[in-house]
Amino acid sequence: MLTVRDLLSDLDVRILTGEAGMHVPVRWVHITELLDPTPWLSGGEVLLTTGLQLLEESSQREFVTRLADHQLAALGFGTGFDHQAVPEAIVEVATERQFPVFEVPYEVPFIAVTEAAFTQLVNEQYAVLRRALAAQERLERIVLSERGLDALAGALAALIGAAVLVFDPRGEPLVQHEFRRPLEPDTLAAVSGQLRERTRRREARAFVPARDEAGNGLALPVAADGAPGSRLPGGGAERMPEAWLVALKDAGPLSDFDRLTLHQAVTIVALELLRERVAGDTERRLAGDVLAAVVRGELVGAELRRRLEPFGLADRVAAIVVERPANGRGAGSSAETALASALRDDAARGLVASVMGLSCALVPGMEEDDLVSLAERVGERLRAELGVAVRVGVGRAVPGGEARRSFHEARCALEALALGVPGARGNGASSGRVRVGTYRDLGSFQLLLSLQDDDALRLFCDSILGPIEASEGPYGGELMRSLEAFIEENGQWERAARRLYCHRHTLRYRIRRVEELTGRNLSNARDRIEFWLALRGRELVS
Numbered sequence: 170m171l172t173v174r175d176l177l178s179d180l181d182v183r184i185l186t187g188e189a190g191m192h193v194p195v196r197w198v199h200i201t202e203l204l205d206p207t208p209w210l211s212g213g214e215v216l217l218t219t220g221l222q223l224l225e226e227s228s229q230r231e232f233v234t235r236l237a238d239h240q241l242a243a244l245g246f247g248t249g250f251d252h253q254a255v256p257e258a259i260v261e262v263a264t265e266r267q268f269p270v271f272e273v274p275y276e277v278p279f280i281a282v283t284e285a286a287f288t289q290l291v292n293e294q295y296a297v298l299r300r301a302l303a304a305q306e307r308l309e310r311i312v313l314s315e316r317g318l319d320a321l322a323g324a325l326a327a328l329i330g331a332a333v334l335v336f337d338p339r340g341e342p343l344v345q346h347e348f349r350r351p352l353e354p355d356t357l358a359a360v361s362g363q364l365r366e367r368t369r370r371r372e373a374r375a376f377v378p379a380r381d382e383a384g385n386g387l388a389l390p391v392a393a394d395g396a397p398g399s400r401l402p403g404g405g406a407e408r409m410p411e412a413w414l415v416a417l418k419d420a421g422p423l424s425d426f427d428r429l430t431l432h433q434a435v436t437i438v439a440l441e442l443l444r445e446r447v448a449g450d451t452e453r454r455l456a457g458d459v460l461a462a463v464v465r466g467e468l469v470g471a472e473l474r475r476r477l478e479p480f481g482l483a484d485r486v487a488a489i490v491v492e493r494p495a496n497g498r499g500a501g502s503s504a505e506t507a508l509a510s511a512l513r514d515d516a517a518r519g520l521v522a523s524v525m526g527l528s529c530a531l532v533p534g535m536e537e538d539d540l541v542s543l544a545e546r547v548g549e550r551l552r553a554e555l556g557v558a559v560r561v562g563v564g565r566a567v568p569g570g571e572a573r574r575s576f577h578e579a580r581c582a583l584e585a586l587a588l589g590v591p592g593a594r595g596n597g598a599s600s601g602r603v604r605v606g607t608y609r610d611l612g613s614f615q616l617l618l619s620l621q622d623d624d625a626l627r628l629f630c631d632s633i634l635g636p637i638e639a640s641e642g643p644y645g646g647e648l649m650r651s652l653e654a655f656i657e658e659n660g661q662w663e664r665a666a667r668r669l670y671c672h673r674h675t676l677r678y679r680i681r682r683v684e685e686l687t688g689r690n691l692s693n694a695r696d697r698i699e700f701w702l703a704l705r706g707r708e709l710v711s
Contacts, residue, residue: 170194170293171194171195171286171289171290171293172191172192172193172194172195173190173191173192173193173195173215173242173243173269174191174192175195175289176195176198176215176282176285176286176289177191177271179285180277180281180282180285181274181276181277182245182271182272182273182274182277182282183271183272183274184269184270184271185255185260185263185270185271185272186260186263186264186268186269186270187243187263187264187266187267187268187269187270188269189267190242190243190267190268190269191269193213193242193243193269194213194242195213195214195215195242195243195286195290196211196212196213196214196242197213197214197215197286197290198214198215198217198282198283198286198287199214199215199216199217200216200217200218200279200283201216201217201218202218202219202221202222203222204222204223204228204231204232205232205235207235207236207239210239210241212239212240212241213240213241213242214241214242215241215242215243215244215245215282215286216236216241216243216244216245217245217247217273217279217282217283218244218245218246218247219246219247219250219251219252220246220247220250220251220252220256221250221251223252223256223259224251226256226258229256229258229259229262230258230259230261230262232259233258233259233262233263233266233268233270234262234266236268237262237263237266237268241268242269243268243269243270243271244259244263244268244269244270244271245270245271245272245273245279245282246259246270246271246272246273247273247274247275247279248272248273248274248275249274249275249276250275254272255270255272294425297425297426297429298429300426300430301426301429301430301433304328304430304433305430305433305434305437307324307328308321308324308325308433308434308437309437311324311441312437312440312441312444315444317441317445318335318343318344318438318441318442318445319344319346321344321437321438321441322334322335322344322345322346323346325346325416325430325431325434326346326347326348327348328430329416329423329424329426329427329430329431330348330349330418330419330427331348331386331416331417331418331419331423331427332345332346332347332348332352332416332417332418332419333345333346333414333415333416334346334357334360334414334415334416334417335391335412335413335414335415335438336360336361336364336412336413336415337412337413338364338368338409338410338411338412338413339364339365339368340360340361340362340363340364340365340368340413341361342357342361343412345357348419349419350419352417356417359378359379360378360388360415360417363376363378363379363388364388364413368409371409373390373392373409373410374390375387375388375389375390376388378415378417385417385418385421385422385423386415386416386417386418386423387415387416387423387428387431388413388414388415389413389414389415389431389432389435390410390412390413390414390435391410391411391412391413391414391435391438391439391442392410392411392439411439411442412438412439412442414431414434414435414438416431456480456520456521456522457522457523457524459476459477459520459522460520460522460524460529460531460576461522461524462476463572463573463576464524464525464573464576464577466573469570469571469573470570471570472570473569473570473572474568474569474570477520477531477569477572480520480531481533482520482531482532482533482569482572484533484534484568484569485533485534485566485567485568485569486531486532486533486534486566486567486568486569486572486575487531487532487533487534487535487540487563487564487565487566487567487575487579488529488530488531488532488562488563488564488572488575488576488578488579488580489508489519489529489530489532489540489543489544489547489561489562489563489564489579490527490528490529490530490561490562490563490564490576490579490580490582490583491508491527491528491529491530491547491548491551491559491560491561491562491583492527492528492559492560492561492583505521505522505523505528507550507551507554508521508528508530508547508551509521509530510550510554511546511547511550511551511554512530512532512547519531519532520532524576525580527580527583529576529579530547531572531575531576534566534567535566536566537565537566537607540563540566540607541563541605541607544561544563544605545561545603545605547561548560548561548603548604548605549603551603552603558603558604559603560583560586560603560604560605560606561583561603561604561605561606562578562579562580562581562582562583562584562586562605562606562607563579563582563605563606563607563608564576564577564578564579564582564607564608565578565607565608577705578607578608580705581608581705582606582607582608582610583606584657584701584705585606585610586604586606586610626706627706629702629703629706630703630706630707633687633689633699633700633703634649634700634703634704634707636686636687637649637652637683637686637687640682640686647679648679648682648683648686649704650669651665651669651671651676651679651680651683652679652680652683652691652700652704653704654668654669654676655676655680655691656691656697656700656701656704660691660692660697662676662677
């Protein structure tokens with residue numbers, strides 16, 4: 170950092186007053202003969218003048234006062250032109266304000282002062298740039314080594330000597346690294362609140378976080394492509410960031426190196442977030458393929474164990490199935506994301522994907538009580554994330570090669586809760602907002618589901634569904650789909666019709682046709698339950 174003392178140390182000039190201000194940083198050197206140059210100055214400059222218009226004592230006093238008030242670094246007065254010596258009024262006012270004033274004799278041209286300043290400032294900026302490039306290379310190595318966002322934030326905090334945090338777009342901290350002292354909870358809450366407010370107002374520009382304590386900081390938006398917050402092409406609304414990078418100094422302002430490093434780190438953080446997202450998407454696609462093959466019965470035994478081994482699930486596994494809410498703040502992929510986040514926060518491994526319209530996770534096998542407790546915690550997290558109450562089904566822990574059985578137990582337990590199967594108790598959390606069903610909640614029908622590898626289950630399914638499957642005409646498949654939708658929507662005609670994209674009168678016709686073919690009455694709870702069991706059983710033996 171170039172100071173007034175550093176600038177003048179190698180120049181043949183005479184310091185007249187203002188020793189107390191010689192440590193002030195110099196931002197630039199400017200030459201003027203104006204009585205009031207402050208509109209073109211921003212503070213921190215060394216001003217050089219010959220005093221061409223400073224002929225009156227009053228103007229001389231006003232001139233120095235104006236410069237000191239504008240936070241200039243120093244005044245260099247050139248003698249040998251209109252003034253043979255620096256006017257006493259200038260020295261007097263400068264002494265009162267502790268404002269550095271030095272005499273530049275006629276033999277020393279102003280260009281010598283500007284060249285000295287330029288050389289030192291350029292050297293300083295070059296040194297800062299080299300440090301910043303080295304810092305960027307260090308951060309890039311962390312991304313390439315896949316050490317994660319937490320290691321990236323920790324390295325950045327050490328480089329700039331400040332607390333570094335990464336927030337998601339909603340103002341929730343993703344990672345947090347302090348430097349020398351921990352952040353006060355009030356400070357963290359204040360910054361989080363400011364980010365939420367900016368998201369609400371659709372503002373995506375860098376800003377200085379307001380803090381009650383002394384210090385300085387900077388909040389930078391991280392866009393999906395690594396660019397700082399900017400406007401969309403064509404002058405549209407501001408593009409909202411994927412994350413926020415926030416640095417908070419314990420004390421003192423951020424240096425030029427700190428700011429440059431932070432702006433470069435925006436791209437690095439964006440790359441790390443992209444890497445994590447791509448890795449997560451790839452894992453979800455692999456998980457979806459594996460789970461779909463498990464449900465279809467294409468993967469069993471040793472081959473299934475081999476496919477589950479990379480996920481750490483080769484020995485014993487259990488299935489957790491969550492209904493996907495249709496009216497929450499999130500649905501579809503949001504349910505899978507929330508489920509994966511809930512398992513990660515619980516330090517539980519899991520293979521998460523969408524299967525048959527449900528969000529499913531295969532987790533390591535454990536005791537039933539532990540599985541239910543995990544499912545309750547997952548359900549509470551999902552309720553908080555999605556904004557609606559959820560039901561969760563849990564299958565028993567089984568050998569890795571029999572994961573299909575655990576999945577179907579979990580799915581049937583989930584549907585048993587929705588249908589109110591006799592004997593189903595529902596291990597709900599005490600709040601009543603999360604209901605967890607296990608294989609025990611199938612009541613007296615769990616015996617039928619345990620026969621999935623026996624011809625008896627196939628015979629049971631044929632006796633109930635056979636007449637529908639064998640019905641004449643091209644509508645047999647429609648009858649089965651209509652029956653399943655009607656049962657899964659708990660006998661609600663409007664909801665079932667919307668699910669099938671047909672008119673409710675069409676659905677009523679199809680249900681009457683099912684009743685005629687089977688001799689059963691779908692307004693009877695027992696018949697509906699048997700239909701439901703047969704549909705689920707057909708999936709198990711198909």
